[in-house]
Amino acid sequence: MNFDMPVNRSSIIKVLGIGGGGSNAVNHMFTKGIKNVDFVICNTDSQALTNSPVPVKIQLGASLTEGRGAGNKPAIGREAAIENIDDVIEVLSNNTKMVFITAGMGGGTGTGAAPVIAKAAQELGILTVAIVTIPFRNEGQRRINQAMEGIAEIEKYVDSLLVINNEKIREMYGDLRVSEAFSRADDVLAVAAKGIAEIITVHGYINVDFADVETVMNNSGVSIMGSATATGPDRAMEAVQEALNSPLLNDNNIEGARNLLINITSGSEEATMDEIGEITDFIQSCAGEDADMIWGNGVDENLGEALCVTVIATGFETNSIPELYVRKKQMDKIPLDKQFTPEEQSRAEEQTGFEVREKKTPKSAESNVISQRTIEFDLSDTTTPVKSNTDPMEQSMEVRRAADRVKNIKRNYEQMRELNMNHRERQSNIEDLENQPAYLRKNIQIDDSKPSEEKRVSKFSLSDDAEDGGVKLSDNNRYLHENVD
Structure with missing residues (x-):
């Protein structure tokens, strides 16, 4: 077909x-x-x-x-x-x-x-x-x-x-x-x-189509986006960092995004798996683990050895660009020529009713004569018992907690001290190993004779017998015995 x-x-x-x-x-x-x-x-x-x-x-x-x-x-x-x-x-x-x-x-x-x-x-x-x-x-x-x-x-x-x-x-x-x-x-x-x-x-190996873009951008509200291109051995990290610092990202922060769309495009030098992992991990860490990520990979020969990263972040719970909102004054318009029903009229009178109260004026003082009197103070010491607001059970719990803290501190101190002692012993042992030969540590006796003074006779076939005045065959040579076995 x-x-x-x-x-x-x-x-x-x-x-x-x-x-x-x-x-x-x-x-x-x-x-x-x-x-x-x-x-x-x-x-x-x-x-x-x-x-x-x-x-x-x-x-x-x-x-x-x-x-x-x-x-x-x-x-x-x-x-x-x-x-x-x-x-x-x-x-x-x-x-x-x-x-x-x-x-x-x-x-x-x-x-x-x-x-x-x-x-x-x-x-x-x-x-x-x-x-x-x-x-x-x-x-x-x-x-x-x-x-x-x-x-x-x-x-x-x-x-x-x-x-x-x-x-x-x-x-x-x-x-x-x-x-x-x-x-x-x-x-x-x-x-x-x-x-x-x-x-x-643009088609890619891992293709992102219209349905993916629609999933990320449909009813997403204010979105932020960044795109950047980089070359060199660290091109992946440089491109993604520059993309997140793009002028398109008005506040340079994708934290809190619910959806992420990432497109990675390379030229003659194709992106490696490590580079893609480095890019996606970095963006995921910036946006948060709850963000859903869709990413695609394509090839554009015009890029040469460069790598291009495009990031789209959507689905923020709050407006990512707060200066956009113009605060509007809340005004209730009430037409002056509106005709009210008797029920609405009585309800309005109840809501707007007021009470007239008589103003009270203080009575004038009978006389302006200033009288003088003596004030006596009691200087006796009085002690007012103060009740503790702390429950005895809570006090005992505090004492136990304090005792446990002291025990933990002591235990940690002893452990650290033991570690320090072991470290010092290991240091001293290393110095001993470096300064003392192995045969002395193992108590092995070594003859100090010179090589020129050693006997040149084989112990298996010859014997150096001074009585015979020369060298003779050894008696214990089993190969010269009648019974070889």
Whole structure:
């Protein structure tokens, strides 16, 4: 049976850039290249759409803004997205299983339109991941406040939210030119989308597919991610440590994550089992033993001798980026023209009833004459018995515990003393062994005669008999006897 694979079919993964910041990031990803994903940009600025190399473009709010942008007003961006939401739904309905929504928060289009598009994707049953940025501090407090409100809004409609703080990029790379600073931010967004997408699209020996990613990221809330590449003999540990210090990990801490997704990619020098074990053990120790881990291994020849580690941590019990939450004032609105029923009126009167009390004024003093009197003190010693609050049984238990502690201390002291004595004896024995020859220790007597004075006659065949005046054959040589046996 033969199967025909579909050709030129739309990818199941789409990357949407919303607004100016999101579109710039998607343009950067499109130029850099991410395997087997479709790119789409959505913007109110017609000029930015014209200059983009991405083929699929959606203009938001053409009649509302007339192609001039949202003017840094999130409300305009939201209305523009609502105006053209059908165009977005048409693109997402074409074989889409997962969508990345990238946006720079703080402006008009990205802040206002991204939550609307995320809500539409969620209603289509698509796994929705938002990758958004917090503005640089020098962009102004107003943009930062708008960004916080936009992030709090988009979090309601996404399965997973990755937040990148641009200010942390500045802390890591120092004082950069404006174009370089925003290029670094685009790089980080591209690494985030590429790291997650290619876990699915690039096949490996131990493959991680869309179902694994969906298990980790579905309804996971705020997530943190890191990716890094390293070379050399310690490339495994260097890559995983650098990944956990990535700008994508806003607080550099994956402790408490319930789910971990790890992708290890190597080039011409394939990763070894020891390297993979070193990476997974290190991440597991950082996240905790209760975290469930899914890991995959693939090959990318473009890496050469380098090793790339991508870590995604999700399922935190508390928000991993606490500065995102904007505290809202709790207000109960009560309409002044509301008509109350007699029962509600009586209940309200009972709740708001009050009591009038007569104010009491102190009586004026009859006279202001100051009288003098003598105060006597009793100097006799009195002893007040003090009752002990301690139970006699508890006192006896304390005494026993103290006695046991003393015994333990003495026993430990004797053991240590014995060990020290044995150690000293061993030291002295070693010195004796080194200084005294073995034959003296074993009481073996050795003749001090010189070799020149020794007899040169064999004791088995010859005898040195002085009476005969010479050497003769020995009588006890059994080989010369008549009976040999």
